Amino acid sequence: MSKEQLTNDIWRACDILRRDNNCGGIMEYIEHLAWLLFLKFLDEQEDTFALEAELRNEKYHYMIEGEYRWSNWVTKGLGKKKKQSDKRNTPEWDADTLMGFVKEKLIPYLASLSGSPEREVIAGIFGGRTVILCDSVYNLKDVLEIVDRIDFSNSDDIYTVSHTYENLLQRLGSENKMAGEFYTPRPVIRFMVEVIDPKIGETVYDPACGTCGFLVAAYEYMKQWEQTIRDRDILQRHTFFGQEKKPLPALLGTMNMVLHGVLVPDIQRKNTLEEDTRTAIKKYDIILTNPPFGGKENKQIQKNFPVSANATELLFLEHIIKKLKTDDNARCGMVVPEGTLFRSGAFGTVKEWLLNDFNLVMVVSLPPGTFAPYSDVKAALLFFERGKQGDEVLYQEVVLPEELKKFSKGNPIDDIHFRQVREIWQQMKAYQQGKGKKPEITEFSWFEKTEDLIKRGFDLAAKNPTTTEREKLPEPSVLLDRIIKNNEKLHQNLLSLKQKLDEGVKWDG
Template identity: 25%
Template sequence: MSSEVISKIWSFCNTLRDDGVSYGDYLEQITYLLFLKMADEYTKPPYNKKIDFPNVKDAMGIEQYGAEVCNWQSLVSKSGSELEIFYVQLLRTLSTEKGMLGQIFTKSQNKIQDPSKLYRLIKMIDGENWVLMGVKDKGDIYEGLLEKNAEDTKSGAGQYFTPRPLIKVMVDCMQPEPMKTIADPACGTGGFFLAAYDHISSNKLDREQAEFLKYKTFFGNEIVANTRRLALMNLFLHNVGDINSDSPISSNDSLVAPSGEAYDYVLANPPFGKKSSMTFTNEDGEQEKDDLTYNRQDFWVTTSNKQLNFVQHIKSMLKTTGKAAVVVPDNVLFEGGAGETVRKKLMETADVHTILRLPTGIFYANGVKANVIFWDAKPASKEHHTQEIWFYDYRTNVHHTLKKNPLKIEDLQEFIDCYNPENRFKRKETFDAEKNPEGRWRKYSYEEIMNRDKTSLDITWLKDKSLTDLENIPEPEVLAEDIIENIESALLGFKKILAKL
């Protein structure tokens, strides 16, 4: 059923694209309308919720005498130019509200200029009963729309969308438990929260546990208003939070200051891009960019490297019994200077126990070489907490493309088995120099790593077969896509340099 609804809703986007409405704009409008429709359904039996929607206000923010309520019933009763005018006023009014309602409608605008097409979209959404639809169906529909939006690489939406199979693998390894808090300081569209929600809710929960899961489990930050809106709607469709409750996702830059809270789990894929920067207008009225550093007393080192700052921040967010799984680019593993300091401090103060090396071709951002670092927080101690780090090399001789060979959960099942979530202290290497030199699972001691140049964690031991064995050369289309990825990645780098100049 969900695939039919996704197809139905998404097919209408092709009609709107002729009017200049992008995938992202279309998804935003669906978010506004879905929220209003579901809110309307909740006010009816058997729910009978009291939802206080404001009366519509004019452009000056003044409520007119006899003004209509900003709700679904008012919207579906209109058509033509009257519908367009009312919709604009409704969005503007709701954007000033507090809580989840205001967050979803922050900076909202009508991007569908043709009233007849707006009317058709409203009728399409009105034709489904969204609240009665199963949580999984609703979630799958919206996740499907988010993924289609991420596929539109020109919009850049893919940078806020972590591949769901990778998220599922990370959650399966972490195995979050009920009555525990979960945070993501750069939550994008909320993928980690939803996978954790599915994992926890798959168990039989009592009333207290279910209540905690709905209202007190998830805490996130997302500074991009449009992405934060999508994340909130995603959570709402998965039965996390409530229309009348406070937003579980903050609009604050999480790196500016300590969160003030400590969490049981942090699952995150912080935004890629080596440096944080801020844009300002100089004396000549021209736009300039400058590196942005965060001077925090709880950081081990001050740097403009965004990824290193997120690693330090996530370390500060965890309880002494907390656990983290974080996606980071390769530079975090090998960079000297601040990078080396962060790696050493992290291994001293936490138990960094697992690193998953990921291949290119699985992210919507081209040419990304990433890894997942798993670590457990520990109380302060004079001795280093990391004893050994286990590496799983899922990069060497692995070829994925988003279209023809996307990453699937099954691809990383061996890693999950090797990770051994039930008891990670009973692990066995699959690598053996004599018996199994192709083994992807290998451990290195703390001393071995400390003796490496710059304490580098950028480790590989497998031979690249494509360089030595003609039979293992990837298919031409795979090579072509790899070349395109590398060229696009290089062009992106040059554009950033040009912007700085």
């Protein structure tokens, strides 16, 4: 099957599911398609594992056994030949038998699996939630036909399916604002992974992993150095860790990892902020994340952190600081709202802590609309590592194309927009390694002295020295503070005027 035909078939499966009474929304039909793809992929992988075990004169124990294997129940559900060598088709189940098997036997069986990390990953996908299932058995059969034709032993098919799945997640993020909170634009992710430069043997953690965009990109980046079976085992079982509070993104993220080739990702469905950072034991070499911001946490959650605050973005920053290993090479790349950079109080305390225990290497200011259409909050990227804070911090701005005032759904941020900041970073990296000159200041990149950042109260905001002659609008939070103060002043003036009128001569018409 050609890549184009396979891509078209997957989109046709989405159209079929979208017409179903149980799958009308984009979140529902992507979820349904995802778990079918997962089962088909796993079935073929298990056949491969069984063959490899046979060559080693070993017996392979299937994760999914007997009638619950895709090749067994789908063959009966569609009345197909189990193998090309079969002379006759298997008798086809009627509609009630197929739907009854999936709903009453298959899904409960998958949700109850245990006994190995692989089985627990499967149980995590199907347990503790209501799995989306077609209302129409005929829609289910049509989609099963499409998915069953995919050859996951073919590298081209695997690439096409994983690429199309990513496109589906992108559509989910752009068409559903609720889903946007767990989808980060892939150009942003790819740039961050390049800067952090993860290596085989290092652990990678995302405390708010969503659909696992950072972990998938890190795997794609790291596997270029895979040379041995041991390297493969490290990447498969001992490298990627994520936590996600909400069930749907945890499901989609796990499947995203599996479809990209990581069969045993350690994705936990839990509220990361419930962990007491003062007793945190598990630590990681690398953290890559875009944690939720703008939310509030209750006082019980706040007790888990040395610096009490209700803002989720600040609590995640504290969590990350505590979860990085104490090795000098431990490092982090994270997305923060720009307000985190300039806010004082508890924010200032944590930023002081950051500069004391880490080396803030680079701050990258992102243009308006980077996270369009689901968020207009202006954001920045922080890159820091364990070790003594350097004398300077590299600041950069991602430049908007001249014809745009902001990025949008129709004009999204792309890899090319990171070209300039990527080139400056490569120069900076070479300079740090003693292989080149220090990057020169440009219109959109400059250095801030650490002592100046401290003097201004740990205000880490990007203050481009070349834009002093241009009018720069205040941050939204600053404008809001001004509006609130002006309203309070107006309210006081109105009360004063009313008091004077009440004390004066009454108007008698």
